[in-house]
Amino acid sequence: MRLVTLDEIRAARRRIAGGAVRTPLLPCPWADDGRPLWLKPESLQPTGAFKIRGATNAVSRLAAAGSAAGVVTDSSGNHAQAVAYAARRYRLPAVIVMPDVAPDVKVVATRALGAEVILVPPADRKTASAAVADGRGYAYIPPYDHPDVIAGQGTAGLEIADDMVELGLDLDTVLVPVSGGGLISGIATAIKTLRPQVKVIGVEPELAADAQESLRRGELVAWEPARTYRTVADGLRMTLSPLTWAHVSAYVDDIVTVSEDEILEAVRVLATRARLVAEPSGAVTTAAYLFHPDALPAGRHHVAMVSGGNVDPGLLARVLTA
Amino acid sequence: MRLVTLDEIRAARRRIAGGAVRTPLLPCPWADDGRPLWLKPESLQPTGAFKIRGATNAVSRLAAAGSAAGVVTDSSGNHAQAVAYAARRYRLPAVIVMPDVAPDVKVVATRALGAEVILVPPADRKTASAAVADGRGYAYIPPYDHPDVIAGQGTAGLEIADDMVELGLDLDTVLVPVSGGGLISGIATAIKTLRPQVKVIGVEPELAADAQESLRRGELVAWEPARTYRTVADGLRMTLSPLTWAHVSAYVDDIVTVSEDEILEAVRVLATRARLVAEPSGAVTTAAYLFHPDALPAGRHHVAMVSGGNVDPGLLARVLTA
Numbered sequence: 001m002r003l004v005t006l007d008e009i010r011a012a013r014r015r016i017a018g019g020a021v022r023t024p025l026l027p028c029p030w031a032d033d034g035r036p037l038w039l040k041p042e043s044l045q046p047t048g049a050f051k052i053r054g055a056t057n058a059v060s061r062l063a064a065a066g067s068a069a070g071v072v073t074d075s076s077g078n079h080a081q082a083v084a085y086a087a088r089r090y091r092l093p094a095v096i097v098m099p100d101v102a103p104d105v106k107v108v109a110t111r112a113l114g115a116e117v118i119l120v121p122p123a124d125r126k127t128a129s130a131a132v133a134d135g136r137g138y139a140y141i142p143p144y145d146h147p148d149v150i151a152g153q154g155t156a157g158l159e160i161a162d163d164m165v166e167l168g169l170d171l172d173t174v175l176v177p178v179s180g181g182g183l184i185s186g187i188a189t190a191i192k193t194l195r196p197q198v199k200v201i202g203v204e205p206e207l208a209a210d211a212q213e214s215l216r217r218g219e220l221v222a223w224e225p226a227r228t229y230r231t232v233a234d235g236l237r238m239t240l241s242p243l244t245w246a247h248v249s250a251y252v253d254d255i256v257t258v259s260e261d262e263i264l265e266a267v268r269v270l271a272t273r274a275r276l277v278a279e280p281s282g283a284v285t286t287a288a289y290l291f292h293p294d295a296l297p298a299g300r301h302h303v304a305m306v307s308g309g310n311v312d313p314g315l316l317a318r319v320l321t322a
Numbered sequence: 323m324r325l326v327t328l329d330e331i332r333a334a335r336r337r338i339a340g341g342a343v344r345t346p347l348l349p350c351p352w353a354d355d356g357r358p359l360w361l362k363p364e365s366l367q368p369t370g371a372f373k374i375r376g377a378t379n380a381v382s383r384l385a386a387a388g389s390a391a392g393v394v395t396d397s398s399g400n401h402a403q404a405v406a407y408a409a410r411r412y413r414l415p416a417v418i419v420m421p422d423v424a425p426d427v428k429v430v431a432t433r434a435l436g437a438e439v440i441l442v443p444p445a446d447r448k449t450a451s452a453a454v455a456d457g458r459g460y461a462y463i464p465p466y467d468h469p470d471v472i473a474g475q476g477t478a479g480l481e482i483a484d485d486m487v488e489l490g491l492d493l494d495t496v497l498v499p500v501s502g503g504g505l506i507s508g509i510a511t512a513i514k515t516l517r518p519q520v521k522v523i524g525v526e527p528e529l530a531a532d533a534q535e536s537l538r539r540g541e542l543v544a545w546e547p548a549r550t551y552r553t554v555a556d557g558l559r560m561t562l563s564p565l566t567w568a569h570v571s572a573y574v575d576d577i578v579t580v581s582e583d584e585i586l587e588a589v590r591v592l593a594t595r596a597r598l599v600a601e602p603s604g605a606v607t608t609a610a611y612l613f614h615p616d617a618l619p620a621g622r623h624h625v626a627m628v629s630g631g632n633v634d635p636g637l638l639a640r641v642l643t644a
Contacts, residue, residue, distance in 0.1 A: 275365045
């Protein structure tokens with residue numbers, strides 16, 4: 001299977017400039033002595049998650065080619081708003097197919113970005129989005145299973161590599177949340193091509209550790225949704241695709257897991273010490289740093305990807321007063 | 323009175339590189355139609371506030387000159403941790419004089435940055451810090467009343483001007499919180515020198531509106547601490563000095579005020595829509611954007627400085643569930 005290249009990630013960076021925020025690395029004076037930590041706050045992207053990178057790259061290519069009358073995806077998560085936001089930037093119509101059980105707030109937020117939202121029973125999502133693609137000539141933008149999406153997410157890794165030079169950082173370990181694997185595929189490609197000595201470590205909830213099982217068995221393993229849906233990290237319930245598995249197995253050094261309690265404590269630490277509103281899925285890497293140093297490689301200097309910040313305000317309030 | 327120059331701010335930028343974070347401008351898709359808003363999140367600085375810029379510039383100059391055996395300041399706020407952090411970077415000993423009524427968490431956080439904390443009755447702060455300066459040969463770093471501090475804070479304005487070019491932004495209005503005036507003095511100097519057409523607007527709580535009264539009367543007016551201490555924006559209770567007043571009267575277009583309720587609502591909006599933990603003092607500019615468009619200049623494109631994020635977790639939780 002053909003893997004995404006560094007050149008494709010560099011081209012993606014040129015396309016997304018001005019569409020996605022060039023996020024800084026944030027030093028953490030509250031980190032453990034002798035184990036410096038930097039955060040990469042993708043929660044600060046305009047729709048609150050890294051997904052805007054891949055969506056913007058994919059939509060930009062379609063807009064430049066003039067090959068699609070619009071774009072369509074099926075998602076009730078961060079990818080939905082990312083596609084809507086990117087489509088508006090390139091003045092392409094966007095249809096987002098959502099399960100009719102999606103929270104109203106997500107529907108409203110996606111419509112506010114100018115997208116048409118079609119609500120269908122969960123089981124009909126794939127057929128409904130395929131019908132829009134066929135019927136209207138819209139291009140389908142998958143949440144992770146596409147080279148343009150992976151290349152877009154990889155721009156975050158390119159920025160980390162650039163910051164290592166600019167700030168004179170001697171990084172050892174980059175921690176990345178894993179769900180469908182788009183983010184870690186892109187980041188690992190960028191980091192391992194430019195800085196092969198840096199370890200790229202995936203982080204999953206214990207309750208959705210299918211990528212860890214895949215990496216350890218050496219073959220792609222999928223867990224049933226009924227199993228992964230138990231975790232509070234609602235952005236980390238997907239499973240790798242053959243394409244992301246090919247990148248993960250080629251580039252990722254290891255995948256570690258964190259518990260539900262550790263995830264919520266990391267949400268609290270990020271809010272109170274780093275002043276970042278992180279969603280549980282975005283906090284798993286900080287949880288791994290804080291609670292599982294022994295499971296991580298021996299290197300001292302860590303980066304934790306804070307992949308998103310779309311947390312329920314009530315949950316955040318409960319975590320802050322626990 | 324001699325004003326800080328653009329060259330001094332540019333020199334400060336070179337000094338603080340790697341010490342302060344180069345914060346991005348964050349676009350806000352949730353902003354009002356036709357009134358685009360960008361946030362400058364100084365809450366993401368390592369000690370949670372813009373103060374690190376001025377402190378790092380001042381300490382860097384002292385370290386380069388070799389003229390001081392250490393540094394001392396009196397503060398229980400964001401300036402205290404900024405001086406401690408900067409001193410550690412330049413391996414200078416730091417003494418922070420705090421009132422003995424300061425919350426224990428601030429004492430602990432400042433000591434964790436390697437500073438010596440001396441607790442004295444509030445009325446003795448000035449004499450205690452002067453005694454350390456005289457007795458140990460330490461340089462006193464004031465929170466705002468110094469050209470090096472103003473030049474350091476001005477680097478945030480230089481970054482905004484750079485981002486206007488880099489991102490192709492046609493900004494109209496920059497909103498800056500006002501307390502002692504160090505931040506707005508530096509930012510206004512940078513912006514008005516490079517982009518005189520951009521309006522620089524100060525924002526104060528109604529309960530601490532001494533700078534607004536000064537600007538409207540054309541002379542420096544001070545309010546009694548007993549009066550300004552009523553606001554929840556605990557970082558905005560200071561009064562301008564003759565030096566900052568000289569910059570404000572030369573460069574600032576207007577100063578507007580916000581209510582206590584508006585400040586807390588802006589804290590909520592920043593957490594839920596921009597995924598930023600802001601302290602009340604850091605949220606006043608967003609409050610002005612949200613609730614007082616008629617008091618602002620006619621231009622459409624706004625930047626709001628989010629000056630800090632050191633909010634009490636209990637207050638943040640209450641705001642999130644209100």
